[in-house]
Amino acid sequence: MISVLTERCKECGICVTVCPTKVLEIGSARNRRGYRHAVPARPEKCIGCRLCEYNCPDFAIFVEVSAG
C-alpha cells in the first residue's frame, strides 16, 4: 500500500518521474502550503519497489508491502 503524507509534499515531481509503473501523479488538490501534492492515482499498479519512498526528499511517501 502506498501512502502520501500530503502536508509534507513540495510538488517536486521526482516520485512521479522515478515510478516505473506510473502509479503516482501530481493531482489538482493543494495542501496547506499551496503545493499540488502527489497522489497515488493507480495504486493497483504498485509493485512495491519503494523507489518513490527512497527518492522523496521530504519524507512524504512510504510503501507498505503486505505479507502474503
Added chain:
Amino acid sequence: MAVGHPLDPYLRVDRIPTMWCPGCGLGVVLGTLLRAVDRRIREGQLKRENVAFVGGIGCTARMSLYPLFDSAHVAHGRAIPFALGVKIVKPEMKMIVVGGDGDIAAIGGNHVLHALRRNADLLVVMVNNMVYGMTGGQLAPTTPRGLYTTTTPYGNPEKEINMVRLAAALGANYVARGSTTHPQLLEQMFYKALAKRGMAFVEVLSTCPEIFGRHIGFRNPADLYLELRKRVVVKARPSVEESDYSWEKGFVLGEYVDRDEPGYIDVYSEYLSRVLGSGG
C-alpha cells in the same frame, strides 16, 4: 491513516517539512543516512545515544537539525574540529559530520585536510551540489568547468576540486562517491562507512534545482534529477584516477578507497599508554 513515515522515529517531526527547496537532494541524503544508522542500531552495532550529527553553515549543515539524535550546529567550516573534539573526549561516540561543498571543501578546507591526514575517526558526508546554494548560486570550488552560475555568467573558467582524490591521497580509510539519484547505493556506502575506524569520507552528488539548475537550464527538479542520473556511472572498483569529473565527462560513483589503517583514536591511545605507562 494514523500511520507515519517509517523514518519518523528518527526525525524531529515538528520541524518537518524541512527548509529545503522543492526537489532538493538533501532530504534524500538525510533519509539514506538515517536508514543506514537504523540498520546499524537494529543489528546492535551502534547505540542510538552514541550517534551525534554535527553541521557547520549552509543548506546541508542544516541537516544536523532534523534527526532526533544529539546534534550541534557550529561555526562555518568548523564542524570537523568540533566533532573530533567530542570524539577525543568520548571515543565511544559515532560522530557524523554533514556539510556542503562550501562548508567542507571551501571554508573548511584546511580542517578537512588535517582530519584526513590524521585519519580522524569521523564519518564526513560532503554533499556536493556544485554551487553555493544558500547564498544565491555563486561559483563554488566544486563547480565543473564551463558551467554557468550567478558569478560566472560566461561559464566557469576554473578547474574544479576533486575531494575524492584529495581524501584518497591524504590517507582516509574509506572514500566513496554516491549520488542522490542512486539512494540504495548511497545507503550501502553509509552503512559500510559507519563501521569503519579512521576517517570515512563520502562525497554525495546532489541536485539544487532552485539555484544550480536554474542557471544551466534545468529549473524543474525532476529534469535536473534525470540529467544528473544520465551523467553518473556506477563502477564496482573504480581507481582514484577515475574520480576526476567534468560536466561533459560525467561522474564515476563507487568505493574508491577501503582500507583499515589505525585511526587517530587508536594512534593516540597507543601513544598515551606508552608515555603514561612508562612510569616516568
